[in-house]
Amino acid sequence: MFNNSTILITGGTGSLGKALTKHILHNFSDIRKLIIYSRDEQKQFQMAQEYPSDKFPQIRFLIGDVRDKERMVRAFKGVDYVIHAAAMKHVPIAEYNPDECIKTNIGGAENVIHASLETGVQRVVALSTDKACAPINLYGATKLTSDKLFIAANNIKGDNPIRFSVVRYGNVMGSNGSVIPFFLAKKTEGKLPITDPNMTRFNISLQGGVDMVMHALENAWGGELFVPKIPSYKILDVAEAIGPECEKPIVGIRPGEKVHEEMITASDSFYTYDLGKYYTIIPVTHQWSIEEFVRTFSASKVSEGFRYNSGENTEWETVESLRNLIKQYVDDTFEV
Template sequence: MLFSNARKGKDYINKNVFNLSDFRYLPRWIILFIDICIIALSIVVSHLLILGLDVRHYHVYPLVLVFLSIIGINVFFMYLFRTYLGVIRHSTFIDLFKIIFANFGTAITLGVLNYAYYFLFGKKIILIPFIGFYFAFSCLFLFVFRLLVKTFFNAIKENKRSAVRKKIYILGDDDTSVAIAQAILSNPNLPFDILGFISYHNKKVSIKLLGKNIVTKSDFIHHLKDEDHDISGVLIIKETLQKEELDFWVNIFLENNLKIYKAPSMQKLRSNEMINHIKTIQIEDLLNRRPIKLDNLEIKKRHFQKTILVTGGAGSIGKEIVRQVALLEPLQIVILDQSETPLYDTELEMRETYPHINFKFVLADISNLSRLEPIFARYNFSMVYHAAAYKHVPLVEENPHEGVLVNVLGTKNLALLSSKYGVNRFVMVSTDKAVNPTNVMGASKRVAELFVQSLQNLEGNSTKFITTRFGNVLGSNGSVIPHFRKQIAKGGPVTITHPDIVRYFMTIAEACELVLNAGTMGKGGEIYVFDMGEPVKILDLAKRMIKLSGFEPDIDIKIIYTGLRPGEKLYEELLSDDAKTLPTSHEKIMISKDPSMAFEEIDELTELVIDYSKKEEKQEIVRILKSIVKEFKSNNSIYESLDK
């Protein structure tokens, strides 16, 4: 009843109020005529007040003639101060002052004429109290008239604007929800009309917040069943919700085709650009977890006034590492990548965002040792973050030689140079696809892991070699979410390789935070793995993304299955079968105790696979990879015959 009465009232106003806000401005003579009528009314009211006080007017001249003279004098001053030229609906204090000056001039003139006549003829024409009453009433009535017109047109405009605004509820009735509602209501540029607040509880309350109703969870859900409800969306404060609560509410909103808006932080709410900070919720918001925080002071100490190298610095992970390192006040950041255009774009972004940081941008291929060594010789690197890699499974499966040259030879070059030039810490970014690999890409990364680990205990080495291993990164270049987003924008279809395929996900910022933390806490030789939470079914991910975009899966946007790609598996793993984990100082970060290899053995095998890669002998390359990584079993690939 509460919802329907409010809706009927608004519908009545929208249908029956003529669109006066579209009127052109009235001619100035009409405004002047209305003002004359108002001052005539002021004379009548002043006259009646004088009579009520049992005071008698002077009768030197007929009262009608006196009153007409007052009007004439007032019209003269109105013309002098141009009180009738302003657009009434846009009246300001300047217009009020013009009215006061015009009427004050009239009162002064009447007073001067009155006393001049008295000195000349010994009689007064007008009562001085009458002049005072007239001045007060004429100013008041003229001002109130303009105020009423202004208010009326503002109400019409607000009603018209309300008709096109998105009618939303705010999820929650706590202090944060009220503060966000106040910020929205005080900003006329925001395209939202707040209908009320949704309580997390089912206990009904009769109070209102900011004049808006509070509805219970059950009442709101019940109201959504009405086909004619006028709710277009809900604003949520993601930080106040547990993941289970967020999933519960998002499912309800999506099932009822409501837009879901995400409230910004209170700091952004106070900014003039708040309209740019209230956005529809994205799939990344639903998959995101609480950020991991460790000893930030220790991390800063490790990077403060140090020279840092980031390979693959123009990629998704590498660029985010650069952003986070830039906040730690390093002496210099050297960003190395072989992709020219992304590196140039990265340079433009970093120099604009962090103008106080000393950047050096190097275009180089990590498989080219002669190109890398002068760089290590020139800069005294304290930390090397190795994020450069070929990562796309189907492409590397087709080109195993290229995968080995970058992922194995490139890593080998960087690791050996780090040890040779006394780099304090070498942090390698690896992948969950290196665990029980079913493709060349994962196997090449596992070989790189083995080589990096083998250097730790090599005689004369002082560098701490650390590996981080995690799953898919939300929004990274070539990842599934941007791919789905493009397909949905084109109207579909959304392509999935298999209905049962699942993946672990984490955000780019989260992944890079892990890399920095690992680089700080590592003692050398560790492979750090991250508690990725529960794996996500890609089919469910696609359906949610389609619904968040305002479409129905398999109705508006088709979902089709293309079959597993070469080397792809249904389930990713973070730990190998015979690996054990050790806890660290943080419950979400563990050390994987994978089997390792002696330096002499892995060095000889990597040299062999690199030689075959230079000759582009694909079968031999994969055969050697399988001899190094015993658990490498090809899946849906031309190399499956090598496993027999």
């Protein structure tokens, strides 16, 4: 599928962008180009040291902002597949700088869509977040809007064969700004601040996120929102896994934070199908046959009222499993 093709990743210097880069270059060496599109020149410079042009002639680095449609149209020319990973994602920063969050997460999504439609891109996969499900903060609200824009883009493409889809998942283990690297850094101080002792979160590895994006690129029919079946963890178990000897003061929930995260609400259940490894929420307006979709993917409809949230999950990480995952995916020198 990717033979002699060009793939572009917006926000390509982020945690998932770098993991996607590694996966694509390792598994699809016959691609024509892999374009890393982002606005941070320092991160691009550092990433270019990891992928020197003499060893990785396929890779290109382009400075650009998703807010700049004209730049994106130029960048997207000749591109076959777009993975949209660029976003403002820190909840408190978005609450304090709402205009900037809206410009990047909503305006940027619109620019990705229109640049893709104008340049012959074949498929677009946009990254979402569990915070976009029944959002209570601005970040989640902007990502829900972004999801809706990408899903609806399939309705305005006319006879263009392009397909837009979305992947939604929970906290990526070890990603920049997430709780595990934060706790690892705070461990040296002897205190791990706990927002709420009942707090839970979904957990997915970087590779799990990569696999999901590649699944959507290869299998999406257009308009699906994919959700992975992944375990949850309790914030207290994360703290215990990292610093059993540390103090764990309760500091209170930050603005815009939930105790439990959702990825599928009861209202979504009317449009949600079980694909085995993933759930998918299909678009209300779709351009293909539901019956054929069900046959092709052996999909089964979830029960009415079904919901999927981190506090009611059936699969849980333990303190010991978290320690093993931290050593495997975050810090191979980690010891308790």
